[in-house]
Amino acid sequence: MLHVNMVKILKRLTFGLDSEERRWERPGPTGDHLRRDVIGVVIFFLVSALALELSRGVGAMAEERSPVWLQHAVLALMIFPLVFRRRFPVLVMLVMSALFIILSLWIPALSLQLSYQVAYFASLYSAVAWAKDRRVLWLGTTVVVVAMTLWLILSLTVANTYDGLLERVAEGDETWRGIFDPLTSAALYYFMVNFAYFGGAILAGMSSWRNALQRTQLADQATQIARQSAELARRAVIEERLRIARELHDVVAHHVSVIGVQAAAARRVMDRKPEVAAESLRTIEQASRQAVTDMRNLLGVLRSETSVQNPHNDDDGRHPEPGLADIAALAGNQQDGGPEVTFSRVEDVPGALDEVSAPLALSLYRTAQESLTNVRRHSTASAAVMTLRTGRTGEQRWVELETVDNGRPRQRVAAGSGYGLQGIRERVALHRGTAEIGPRSDGGWRVRARFPLQ
Template sequence: MLNILRRLVPPTGSEESRWERPSPTQEQLRRDLIGVVVFFLISAVALELSRGVGAMAEERSPIWLQHCVLALMIFPLVLRRRFPVAVMLVMSALFIVLSLWIPALSIQLSYQVAYFASLYSAVAWAKDRRVLWLGTTVVVVAMTLWLILSLTVSNTFDGMLERVSEGDETWRGILDPLTSAAVYNFMVNFAYFGGAILAGLSSWRNALQRTQLAQQAEQIAQQSAELARRAVIEERLRIARELHDVVAHHVSVIGVQAGAARRVMDRKPDVAAESLRTIEQASRQAVTDMRNLLGVLRSDTSVEGADDDGGRHPEPGLPDISALAELQREFGLDVTFSRIEDVSGALDDVSAPLALSLYRTAQESLTNVRRHSTASAAVMTLRTGQTAEQRWVELETVDNGRPRPRAEPGSGFGLQGIRERVALHRGAAEIGPRADGGWRVRARFLMS
């Protein structure tokens, strides 16, 4: 019993002990009203049935009065969730007064159930737990005194002694009648009161746990949304750094060619014209690359605390994809990489930003295979083509594995990064399981 109470009752001063159960909803109050009315009707029928078997034979009060008293004991339960402690105290007083007024009615099961329902509701719904335990202590003490008075002052014990004295000696118990009656009444009431209190504590604890779980679920959802937002921002920051490298390259070419054209303009106009054509081509390509990369950036790409990459190095491109595929052997994944060009030299026309997006797509695809699949081999194909006068380049990675059991669930941020890069180049992505087993990542990018 003590272990159960320690589990159900939080320590004083803890956050749980200061928690208040939310007020009942209008739907709960409506159900309480309907339930109390139905319970009273059933109790009234039960009272008449007990009268039919002689249980109320010694009661001389009018029948209508008995039903009114029963209703007076039951109908306060309508407010048991809105004013739990007050209803418990009122029904405790009613229980004692009405039992002394019409004793035969107090033995009705519905009469007793109504009272213990008020005790259960007080423990389950009381907001101020200190007031609850003070009120519960008063009720328990009052009911104990009432039990003592019912055995000593009223004629209940006299009638019991009279029946014992008239009976056969063989059916008497191991204790004298007074002790037996006292112990029996104590055990029954201890079971009733203890059961009502423990059931109320269990209901209150379950409501607390539901609230905590709802708060934790909301917190996890907020954290997941924040992680997703940060992942997107970090990806866009990386794209911004790539934009810096690409534009810097084109601007450097423009500067060199402009300087060369200035020096030979008078002496070699043909060479100067060629330099100017190079400047024109580089400037147009720079504008195109900037538009492509800036299309995925947003105004919230500034993250507090984002530090610059101190060790700058050339961004990877198409030639590095084959090396990346070969590197997977060190991780136990055999990757077959192939390049397919619809026109000879088509892959040489892929711009630096597009080549970087293809490399990142290959990197993320192979990482997913290693982490989340049982496949030991994969096939990666880089191909080019043309539809509706628009050239495209496509990277496809397929494997024949199954989802790895007990693998940590992925965040989905890597696949989201692939989709953003594809959208950046006005392409389309197909990511998901294959009909014949395995997984496919197919990313098609439109070439400028």
């Protein structure tokens, strides 16, 4: 009955899994596993041989008449199949089950050795932990359980174990008086011992198998997440570049269109060398318009991906692109429910910020926008300082936007994707500038983007 329960437990553990888990096969052992198994088994045998001799010294093997060398040989025969316990787990379990019964009948006193019992326990555990085909494992375990049940029955009947108990009771041995009669006591005792033995091996092996399955699933999930993150990052960079391309197109196209209009006007009013001027201005007009046409055609290819992704996006509506003058208003709009933002402009030369080109001004505005969004969503900051400044390093003049806050990353809010900060880096790289983004040594967070001025 006990062993039938063990089979039911294993069957429930095995077939209680979903279909994907049942199809999963634990990867076989590596060369490193095999080397460790060989070393471990050798050490285990040496310790077991020493334990056998120590037990002999206290009389545990007094009734055994077989040669000492044979006892050690039998012990080695029981232990050394464990070398292959990971590579052939079910086969090793079946072999060691047969050895356990045969050797126990041959040298009964040896089967009482702790190392002998531990070796068989290890074979049961390894079979459940490493078997690839779980149905074969269940069938093999059924065979083992039936064989062990028969062996226990034989040990209590043919081996006259129970008759010996009855004789000792009949002789008046008071140590055998208990709350139950000898037959019930023996049956319950063997039930508890075998339940703990086989149940512990099965549960420990199943726990190891499930842990291996979870590790594999976590590794697969981590790989999938990394792949998806890389794809999302790639898409975010592409979308950011497409947005930059649209903005640059609008700014540059506007100025080039103005050149075309002014050149056409000059051709009509100029009276000095009208033929030459008219021809030159006509060339300028045609070249500027052709440049706008080519630029629209080229960037239209880049826009097509965004147009497909956002079919409801209306690109016909034109709005003035924001610039440096709009950064102060952007900082002021953060006061509503957000950190207090202080904005300042610093010019090393009066009027230096007025010389910033429209594309660069737009990139500075977008940088300020992303910086403040990062502070508002992902920081505990109560205040932030934003500074727009110009300066010179050697012969190179530059303009930079720096945002500094006094907060820490929010712990209970999911981490951001990082695409906004990636967009800042993309804009800075577009203008061949430098970006410094990260925590400060004295606390808070800094976003500093420096762009060279031509």
